[in-house]
Amino acid sequence: MSALDKLPAGHGDRALLAGVVCLLVGALFAFTPMRAQLPSFLYVFVEVGILFVVYGLLVLGLDLQYGHAGLVNFGHVVFFAVGGYATAMLSAQDSFSGIALGYPWPIGLAVGVLAAAVLGLGLSATSIRLRGDFLAIVTLATAEIFHSVFVNFQGIFGGNVGILGVPRPIAALVADGDTRLVATLFVLGGVTLVTLAAVTRLTEAPYGRVLRAIRADELVTRSLGKSTITYKTQAFVYGAALAGLAGGLFALYNGAVAPGFFTIQVTVTIWIGMLLGGAANHRAVLAGLAIIMGLRLVSRFALDVTPVSGDVFASIRLIVVGMILVAVIRYRPAGIWGNAQELGVDR
Amino acid sequence: MSLLSTDGLVKEFGGLRAVDDLSVSVEEGEIVGVMGPNGAGKSTFFNCVSGVIKPDAGTVTLDGADVTGDAPESLAHRGLVRTFQDTRELETMTVRDNVRLAAPDQPGERTLPALLRSGAMQDHEATVRERADELIETFELDHLADEYSSNLSGGQRKLLELARALMLDPEVLMLDEPFAGVNPTLTREIADRIRDLNEKGMTVVVIEHEIETLSELVDRLVVLQQGGLLVEGDPEDVLSDERVIEAYLGGADE
Numbered sequence: 178m179s180a181l182d183k184l185p186a187g188h189g190d191r192a193l194l195a196g197v198v199c200l201l202v203g204a205l206f207a208f209t210p211m212r213a214q215l216p217s218f219l220y221v222f223v224e225v226g227i228l229f230v231v232y233g234l235l236v237l238g239l240d241l242q243y244g245h246a247g248l249v250n251f252g253h254v255v256f257f258a259v260g261g262y263a264t265a266m267l268s269a270q271d272s273f274s275g276i277a278l279g280y281p282w283p284i285g286l287a288v289g290v291l292a293a294a295v296l297g298l299g300l301s302a303t304s305i306r307l308r309g310d311f312l313a314i315v316t317l318a319t320a321e322i323f324h325s326v327f328v329n330f331q332g333i334f335g336g337n338v339g340i341l342g343v344p345r346p347i348a349a350l351v352a353d354g355d356t357r358l359v360a361t362l363f364v365l366g367g368v369t370l371v372t373l374a375a376v377t378r379l380t381e382a383p384y385g386r387v388l389r390a391i392r393a394d395e396l397v398t399r400s401l402g403k404s405t406i407t408y409k410t411q412a413f414v415y416g417a418a419l420a421g422l423a424g425g426l427f428a429l430y431n432g433a434v435a436p437g438f439f440t441i442q443v444t445v446t447i448w449i450g451m452l453l454g455g456a457a458n459h460r461a462v463l464a465g466l467a468i469i470m471g472l473r474l475v476s477r478f479a480l481d482v483t484p485v486s487g488d489v490f491a492s493i494r495l496i497v498v499g500m501i502l503v504a505v506i507r508y509r510p511a512g513i514w515g516n517a518q519e520l521g522v523d524r
Numbered sequence: 525m526s527l528l529s530t531d532g533l534v535k536e537f538g539g540l541r542a543v544d545d546l547s548v549s550v551e552e553g554e555i556v557g558v559m560g561p562n563g564a565g566k567s568t569f570f571n572c573v574s575g576v577i578k579p580d581a582g583t584v585t586l587d588g589a590d591v592t593g594d595a596p597e598s599l600a601h602r603g604l605v606r607t608f609q610d611t612r613e614l615e616t617m618t619v620r621d622n623v624r625l626a627a628p629d630q631p632g633e634r635t636l637p638a639l640l641r642s643g644a645m646q647d648h649e650a651t652v653r654e655r656a657d658e659l660i661e662t663f664e665l666d667h668l669a670d671e672y673s674s675n676l677s678g679g680q681r682k683l684l685e686l687a688r689a690l691m692l693d694p695e696v697l698m699l700d701e702p703f704a705g706v707n708p709t710l711t712r713e714i715a716d717r718i719r720d721l722n723e724k725g726m727t728v729v730v731i732e733h734e735i736e737t738l739s740e741l742v743d744r745l746v747v748l749q750q751g752g753l754l755v756e757g758d759p760e761d762v763l764s765d766e767r768v769i770e771a772y773l774g775g776a777d778e
Contacts, residue, residue, distance in 0.1 A: 379635065398614075401626045
């Protein structure tokens with residue numbers, strides 16, 4: 178029997194293994210004198226890659242909410258922001274503006290996750306019973322309200338400047354810039370892979386069956402003895418907590434948070450990524466997100482070789498993204514890897 | 525003491541009294557048919573009893589406990605399971621998953637056992653699969669087990685809905701028009717299944733327009749009109765009752 182036979186078979190367990198390996202490699206870079214060197218053209222890839230794995234946590238949470246339980250959350254960025262701000266405010270030292278409490282960063286991160294989960298719980302308590310489109314409005318409004326709170330309560334949240342002086346645990350361990358980027362990518366990528374493993378396990382289990390049943394027909398699911406409110410609340414809170422984790426990790430990587438990082442653009446990007454890849458399929462939503470963020474990367478290079486100005490180019494990029502969405506909805510309504518029958522878009 | 529009973533049940537929609545002071549009781553082990561012209565309040569009566577809507581007044585008693593206005597999920601736990609008139613399949617799920625979903629007390633439906641893939645969950649799931657496959661086979665849906673239920677015909681959907689309800693092993697089974705849109709052969713088949721279940725001790729309440737099949741199947745008929753009880757009793761007596769004939773054919777004085 179070879180070692181290969183002992184490798185876990187399911188997608189979920191493979192992701193878990195890959196995630197643990199990534200975390201170990203990241204730790205290797207962080208704690209040993211091992212150094213990485215990046216060719217300069219790779220910088221941008223690694224940077225976008227780091228953002229991708231952070232957004233990956235967001236899209237996995239959203240897929241649990243929308244893809245499985247059918248909850249339309251148009252304000253996912255608010256949980257990302259709350260996680261980021263809570264982590265930043267708790268752990269930052271000597272911020273130029275806003276509150277900086279200077280606690281150790283693990284406490285900050287834990288509170289970040291908790292704060293996002295509590296907000297998710299509060300929103301669920303008031304709104305989870307609402308029909309899909311109304312929940313969409315509530316979540317969208319919540320995100321906008323919080324955005325404007327973050328901008329306007331300058332004494333607390335630092336206004337447009339945000340919170341600075343957030344500790345950067347990986348940067349503190351690794352002085353060298355290249356190694357730091359690579360280590361960050363491995364550590365955050367590992368977290369995302371472990372999360373992928375967790376949500377895959379959750380949705381492959383009978384738990385996921387109940388979530389998908391709720392998406393299909395809530396009344397029938399209740400008539401079969403399932404307390405659907407509990408499940409919807411759980412899915413919503415888990416998604417929120419994951420977004421809070423993403424926000425906290427982002428703050429600790431970035432060393433600062435500001436309203437500009439948490440605009441509706443984030444929600445739009447992850448929604449497009451999810452729909453493009455195919456909702457209800459965890460790996461597909463990550464792939465869809467990779468496509469949409471890869472497009473951004475490609476367009477960065479394309480900007481250098483096209484004769485148009487930056488503004489015009491930005492508009493062209495939006496048009497291209499829009500056309501891709503139109504094409505997907507027209508020809509693959511369930512997304513590239515989505516199952517049309519499972520999503521009920523089969524015609 | 526009857527297993528399921530309503531007392532003075534009232535439900536209004538706007539100015540319309542859909543159910544008006546309705547008191548009906550079902551004994552343990554009985555098959556009771558509920559009939560009545562369109563708009564007589566049959567489905568509203570079902571919805572009130574099964575917790576889908578809350579009655580405005582009156583009580584529903586199940587096995588001695590007051591369950592008025594209880595949620596459908598808690599009634600399901602108490603052993604009362606219903607089907608729907610417009611077959612509500614979980615269309616985006618396979619036949620197998622439709623039936624498996626209904627299994628009660630699966631520990632894998634809680635977060636932690638699901639994440640840890642606990643032994644209890646896997647053992648339970650193995651039993652669930654076996655039982656679900658048995659039911660699917662009993663209802664002759666095995667060749668469709670991996671199909672999405674949106675691909676099923678009307679009759680097959682009725683069968684699936686019945687199989688799914690049985691997964692819960694209910695004490696009281698409430699069927700809302702189980703024969704609607706089903707061909708005569710399948711109608712007989714479904715009726716036979718219901719009779720079998722009843723012989724094994726299950727209490728069944730059936731709403732149906734197909735009077736012939738219904739009167740053959742049930743021990744007792746309850747006829748509703750304008751939200752109230754018109755006549756109840758032995759099927760033969762009820763069907764020959766002047767008031768019932770009038771309700772269906774329309775009286776001369778109207």
